[in-house]
Amino acid sequence: MSTQHWGDDYAHGAPPHVRHRRHRKWPWVLLAVVLLLAAGCAAIVVVLAGQSGKTVRVRYEVTGDAKGVSIAYSTWQDGAVVTQKEGPRDLPWRKELETTEFEKGGLLAVTTGKSGGTVSCSVTVDDRRPWTATASGREATATCSGF
Template structure:
């Protein structure tokens, strides 16, 4: 028999190392390209929507002239007028005591679907007062109040 330690020693076989797995870089490249394409499409759609909404809102920015007039022989009248537009949801109102006619006021506003109201109330002394209101080149709306505390209302359009 052989003596221990003099011969080759037995050792278990070394495990075979598997080759390192190559990472799938092409998958990441495809994902990045896909994200860029989708992002570009969304940006283009947003730009088109923004331009279309800017074109549609151009009407809301146009200036509109509203003319109010009160004529007649009444010496004491109360004038109240308002203008309202849906484009900018703007409302203007004013109340004024007038001691001599004729009375006239022009205002400029912006928006769409402008509507305007003029109300004239004759004072205790009586008399006659006629109101007129016009929005831009639209039709003139008129009404007449006669006698003490009578009221005329003009609405346009």
């Protein structure tokens, strides 16, 4: 029969030295970071989804002395920005739309004809400060964009 020697501590009634496995913290930290990122992304999606259902009023206005101008402006249909065109036409010109699919990136561009003149465009989204631009000359373009 063999006996194991556990050292002097065991001889005095103390149990043999037991090594405890050290728990790694980095997997828990990584898990917490991933969960925070997922929660942040979910919050952004909820906020954006809430904005897409909101009705937005977009008012376009073109003034000036130019005759036979061409007008291109954005509308929002089925989640896409679509460009509508009108012209040649005389000024002033106004258009107002309401949409629930509004996304930034709209455009209003007005081009004078060969006879020239001056044109000014203005776009107002809801009651915010309007985007404006002016152009003068033959075949000059005033562009209001980024609204």
